[in-house]
Amino acid sequence: MSYEKVVRGTVVTPEASIPGGWIAIDGETIREIGEGKPPAALEVHDFGQSWIVPGGIDAQTHAGSYWGLAGLEPTSRAAVCGGITTMVEMPFDNPIPLSTMELFHAKVKAIENLSYCDVALYGTCAPHQDTDEMYRLAEAGVCAFKISVCESHPVRFPRIPADQQLAMLQACAELGLPLGIHNEDQEIVRYNTQRMRETGKEGLAVHSACRPEAAELAATALFLELAAVTGAQAHIVHISTPRGFELLDGYRKGGHKTTGEICVHYLLFDPESDGEKLGALIKVNPPIRPGVREALWDQIRNDRVQCISSDHSTMSRENKLGGSIFDAGPGVPGIESLMPAFFTGVEAHEMDAPAAVARFMSEKPAKLFGLWPKKGAIAVGADADLAVLQPGRFIYDSSKAHDDVNWSPFDGMTFTAKVASTFVRGRQVWNGADVIGQKDLGQFVPRQQSPS
Ligand SMILES: [Zn+2]
Numbered sequence: 001m002s003y004e005k006v007v008r009g010t011v012v013t014p015e016a017s018i019p020g021g022w023i024a025i026d027g028e029t030i031r032e033i034g035e036g037k038p039p040a041a042l043e044v045h046d047f048g049q050s051w052i053v054p055g056g057i058d059a060q061t062h063a064g065s066y067w068g069l070a071g072l073e074p075t076s077r078a079a080v081c082g083g084i085t086t087m088v089e090m091p092f093d094n095p096i097p098l099s100t101m102e103l104f105h106a107k108v109k110a111i112e113n114l115s116y117c118d119v120a121l122y123g124t125c126a127p128h129q130d131t132d133e134m135y136r137l138a139e140a141g142v143c144a145f146k147i148s149v150c151e152s153h154p155v156r157f158p159r160i161p162a163d164q165q166l167a168m169l170q171a172c173a174e175l176g177l178p179l180g181i182h183n184e185d186q187e188i189v190r191y192n193t194q195r196m197r198e199t200g201k202e203g204l205a206v207h208s209a210c211r212p213e214a215a216e217l218a219a220t221a222l223f224l225e226l227a228a229v230t231g232a233q234a235h236i237v238h239i240s241t242p243r244g245f246e247l248l249d250g251y252r253k254g255g256h257k258t259t260g261e262i263c264v265h266y267l268l269f270d271p272e273s274d275g276e277k278l279g280a281l282i283k284v285n286p287p288i289r290p291g292v293r294e295a296l297w298d299q300i301r302n303d304r305v306q307c308i309s310s311d312h313s314t315m316s317r318e319n320k321l322g323g324s325i326f327d328a329g330p331g332v333p334g335i336e337s338l339m340p341a342f343f344t345g346v347e348a349h350e351m352d353a354p355a356a357v358a359r360f361m362s363e364k365p366a367k368l369f370g371l372w373p374k375k376g377a378i379a380v381g382a383d384a385d386l387a388v389l390q391p392g393r394f395i396y397d398s399s400k401a402h403d404d405v406n407w408s409p410f411d412g413m414t415f416t417a418k419v420a421s422t423f424v425r426g427r428q429v430w431n432g433a434d435v436i437g438q439k440d441l442g443q444f445v446p447r448q449q450s451p452s
Contacts (some may be wrong), residue, residue, distance in 0.1 A: 001038075001039075002027060002039070002040040002041055002042060002403075003009075003026055003031060003032070003039055003040070003041040003042070003043065003125060004026045004027065004042055004043065004426070005024070005025040005026075005041055005042065005043045005044075005045070005046075005103075005384075005426060006022050006023065006024050006025070006038045006039065006041035006043070006045070007022065007023045007025065007045045007046045007047070007053040007386060007388075007423070007442070008020075008021070008023075008044065008045065008046040008047060008048075008053060008404040009021065009025055009046070009048065009049070009050045009051060009388060010036060010049060010052065010354070010444065011033060011035075011051065011052050011378060012051055012053045012054070012354045012355060012357075012358045012378065012398070013033065013298065013358075013376050013377065013378050013379065013399060014358070014359075014363060014378075014379070016155070016258045017051070017354060017355065017416055018033075019034050019037075019049075019160050020034065020036060020084070020375045021034065021035045021052070021383070022038035022039075023378060023386070024036070024038065024041065025054065025384040025423075025426045026413060026426075027426060028210060028383055028384060028426045028427075029382070029383065029425075029426070030378065030379065030381065030382050030383075030384045031383060032380060033378065033379075033380060034049060034322070035114040037382065039197075040309075041124055043278060044334070045107035045421070045428070046205065047390070047420065047421065048390045049352035049391070050388050050389060050390045050391070050420055051354040051388070051389040051391075051447045052378065052388055052389075053083070053164070053354055053357050053358045053361075053362070053378070053386070053387050053388075053389060054082065054361060054362040054363070054375075054376060054377050054378050054385060054387070055084065055085025055117075055157070055362065055375075055385030055386055055387050055422065055423070056082070056083050056084040056085065056086075056338065056339050056357070056361040056387055057084070057085070057088060057120075057257040057307075057361060057362055057365040057366055057369070057371065057376065057380050058084045058087050058088060058309055058312065058335055058338060058351060058361075059077070059088050059261055059306075059307040059368070059373060060078065060088065060089060060090060060237055060238075060261065060263065060310065060311045060312075060368070061075060061087040061089050061090060061309075061311075061335060062089075062090045062092060062311065062312060062313050062314070063075035063076070063087065063312070063314065063333070064089070064090075064092070064093030064094060064107075064317075065090070065092055065094055065156070065313060065314060065331075066094055066313075066314045066315060066316075067092065067094065067314055068093060068095065069093060069095045069106065069107060069110035069418055070110075070114070071113070071314050072089075072110055072111060072114040073114040073116075073403065073439055074314070074403050074404035074405075075087070075335060075403060076114070076115040076116040076117045076119070076186050076419050076439070076442055077116050077402045077403070077435055077439070078312075078333075078335050078401055078402040078403035079117045079335045079336070079437065080116045080199060080422045080424065080429045080430045080435065080437055081117065081336050081391070081401075081402045081419065081422070082231060082335055082336035082337060082338055082339055083339040083340075083387030083419040083422050083428050084117060084174070084282075084335055084339065084387075084422075084425045085117050085118060085336065085375075085385035085386075085387070085422065085423075085425075086117060086118045086119065086120060086371065086385065086445060087115075087117060087118075087119050087120070087310075087335070088119075088120045088121075088122065088143065088365065088369055089107075089120070089121050090124045090138075090146060091121050091123055091146055092124070092146075092156055092157050092221070092280075093123070093144075093156075094156055095155070095156065095165045095327055096155065096156070097124045097155075097156060097157075098121065098122070098123050098137075098142075099123065099124050099126045099129060099133065100133055101133065101136050101137065101140065102166035103239075103301055103450060104121070104137055104140055104142070106122065107121060107444075108121075108444045109441065110129075111442055111444050112440065112442070112443065112444070113439070114427060114439050114440075114442075115383065115439065115441075115442025115443075116424070116435065116437045116438070116441060116442055117424050117425045117429070117441075117442045118383075118385075118424065118425070118438055118442050118443050118445045119443075119444055119445065120141065120143040120369055120371060120444075120445045120446075120447070121141075121142045121143060121444065122144050122145060122146045122180065123137040123138075123142040123144075123145050123146075124145055125147070125160070125164070126148055126155075127158050127159070127160060127161075127164070127166060128164070130167075130240060130426065131170070131171040131312060131394065132168055134171045134172075138177055138447075140446070141445075141446025141447050142177070142194055142211075142446075142447065143176050143177070143369035143370055143374065143445075143446075143447040144178040144180055144235065144265075144368075144369060144447075145168060145177060145178075146180035146181070146182070146237065147160040147162075147165065147168065147180070147181055147182070148160065148164065148181070148182035148223075149180075149182065149183065149184065149185065149186060149219050150180060150184040150186040150189055150215075150219070151183065151186060152285075152330075155296045156431050161220065161396070162226065165179075165222075165226050166226050166229070166230065167182075167346060168377070168427060169226050169227050169229075169230040169232040170230045170232070172230075172232040172233065173230045173231045176233075177232060177233070177370075177447070178232075178233040178234070178235040178257075178259065178368060178369075179191065179233070180233065180235040180236075180237045180418070181219070181220075181223050181231055181234070181235070181236060181237065182222060182225065182237060182238070182285075183216055183219040183220045183236050183237075183238070183239075183244075183286070184211055184215045184216055184219050184286055185214075185215045185216075185218040185219040185222075187220060187287050188211060188212065188214060188215035189211050189215050191440055192209060192210045192211065192212060192215070193210040193211075193324035195324070196209050196210050197326060198314075198334065202277070202279070202324060203234040203275070203282065203325055204271050204275040204278075204279055204280065204282065204325065204366050205271065205285075205327075206325055207276065207280075207283050207287055207289040207322070207326075207355055208271060208288075208289070208290075208340065209233055209327075210293050210326075210429065211285060211286055211287050213240075213241050213243070213289065215286070216239075216240060216241065216243070216244065216286045217244060217247065220236055220239070220244055220248075220362075221247060221302075221341050223236070223276055224247060224248070224251050224256070224258060225330075227251075227256065227257070227258070228251060228254070228255065228256045228380065229349075230290055231256075231257070232257070233258070233259065234248050234251075234255040234256075234258045234259070234307070235258075235259045235260075235261065235368065236248065236258070236259070236260045236261065236339070237261050237309075237311075238261060238263050238266070238284075238286060238309075239260045239261065239266075239309065240262075240266050240270060240286045240287065240288060240289050240292070241289050241292055241341075242292055242295040242296060243295075244260065244300070245260055245299045245304050247306060248260045248304070248430035251289040251386050255287055258285075258300075259306035259366065259368055260304070260305060260306055261306055261309055262296060262299070262300075262305055262307070262308055262309075263284070263305050263310065263311040263334075264308055264309070264310050264334065264337075264338055264341050264342050265282065265284060265288060265311075265332055265334065265409065266288055266289075266293075266296055266297055266389055267293060267297060267300075267308075267342070267345050268293075268341060268345055268410075268413075268441075269282050269293075269409065270288070270290055270291065270293050270373070271288055271290050272290045274409075278381070278409050279321075279407045280320045280321055280328035281317075281320050281321070281332070281407070282332065282409050283320065283325065283328050283329075283330050283331075283344070284311070284330050284331060284332060285330045285331075285337055291393075297345070297349050297419045297429060300333065300346070300349075300351070300356065300360065301349070301351065305360060305364075306365070306368050307360055307361070307363055307364050307365040307368060308338070308342050308360045308437075309338070309365075310333075310334040310335045310336050310337075310338040310340075311331065311332070311334070312332075312333055312335035312403075313329075313331030313332060313333060314403070314404070314405055315331050315332075315405070316327045316335065316405065317406075323429050329349070331388050331409075332408070332409055333398075333401075333405040333408055334408065334409075335401050335403065336401050336402060336403055337362075337396055337398075337408060337410045337415075337418060338399075339357060339361060339387060339389070339417075340394070340396070340415035340416075340417050340418055340419065341396075341410055341413070341415060342356070342357060342360070342361065343356075343357050343389060343394070343415070343416065343417045344413075344414075344415045344416045344417065347378070347416050348416075353416075353417070354389060357389070358377070358378075361406065362376045362377060363376045365375075369447065370438065370447035370448050371445055371447070371448060374445070374446070374448055375445065379413065382425040383425050383426075384425055385420075385423065385424055385425060386421075386422070386423040387419055387422050388420045388422070388432075389418070389419060389420070390417060390419075390420040390422040390432075391416065391417055392416070392418065393414050393415075393416060393417075394414065394415050394416075394417075394418045395413070395414055396408065396410045396411060396412065396413050396415055397411065397412075397415075398410070398411050400437065401437065419430070419432070421433040422437075424441055424442070425441075425443075427441060428443065430432075
């Protein structure tokens with residue numbers, strides 16, 4: 001008997017890293033895993049000493065925020081070049097967020113036509129919308145819902161007040177789905193923004209002062225309490241401060257379902273050392289806080305983090321620079337650099353980097369979004385979603401990125417691994433130099449199960 005494909009290298013499974021390991025694949029599925037002499041196969045890919053990790057799941061992608069559904073194509077192309085095989089797409093598409101079945105069907109169709117990788121979908125509700133459509137969207141397979149409690153745009157990124165948060169949490173508790181939140185208190189942000197505008201000052205520190213830690217923690221605390229009352233799973237999509245994780249921990253110890261996510265830029269940048277050089281290029285919401293990086297790495301070390309995400313935005317460089325810090329768009333592109341950037345940071349903190357990539361970028365997000373065990377691990381019976389990480393020293397250059405955005409705050413940074421190849425459901429889509437996958441390969445991945 002012979003397999004269709006064998007992939008060789010140091011195979012990173014949830015239990016162990018296997019040097020000289022192999023993965024045997026038939027069709028889209030992993031059939032056997034072993035070490036030493038591999039079984040016969042029609043096609044063999046030998047990656048030597050490189051690590052083979054499960055394909056990354058980017059827990060927070062905004063492909064549609066500026067370019068609408070057309071953004072799926074360049075964003076998913078960049079994803080596979082960065083070892084990401086599943087994007088968890090945020091609902092805040094331009095011009096209307098994914099809040100109805102009609103919009104859901106349109107997005108699934110766009111995924112089938114435009115995406116190089118698989119895509120799981122968040123849904124949302126418009127302000128004052130009742131929760132009926134949430135039940136239909138959940139039935140259709142959305143993996144979670146997401147809201148913001150601070151308005152960035154009245155339609156595309158609106159504020160959902162406490163009464164509606166509570167109603168959505170009640171629905172999510174019944175459905176067994178997480179509710180994700182962009183956690184900044186609108187009144188505190190608006191008050192401080194007005195105050196800072198009046199000072200006439202500019203610069204990244206001014207942006208931070210507009211959105212103080214208190215705004216983030218107040219929104220987080222209210223949401224955690226509302227979720228605790230309903231029994232729903234509260235998921236905080238970006239925690240920028242160690243205190244945020246303490247809040248989560250308290251609720252978790254009380255038996256409540258809470259999870260927290262960190263975007264990789266909170267782990268790698270500090271406005272004190274990087275603010276002068278990068279300025280508005282690292283303007284994100286909530287802001288990257290000074291002096292907390294190491295304490296955030298401790299959250300990884302202590303396994304208090306559910307997932308690491310890119311929060312990839314397709315915003316142009318022009319949108320960031322040239323004007324006042326108040327007018328610069330918030331957000332960064334980063335789906336292509338996410339895995340090497342996180343790997344590099346983990347290695348610098350003397351943890352097992354391939355194992356951490358597998359855990360925080362595949363296993364834990366797959367479990368949160370109900371994609372496990374189809375996605376999230378190199379395991380027999382799972383989809384053959386693989387990323388190959390080659391060790392070395394590689395300087396990141398966004399002019400060669402595949403996201404059609406072609407700027408990055410990570411430019412010039414030395415990463416200690418690069419993505420040498422990516423496989424989506426058994427198909428090689430990236431060979432380290434060229435995208436060899438097709439834009440109709442990606443599929444919508446419905447939620448498989450409720451969170452454990
Ligand atoms: Zn986001």
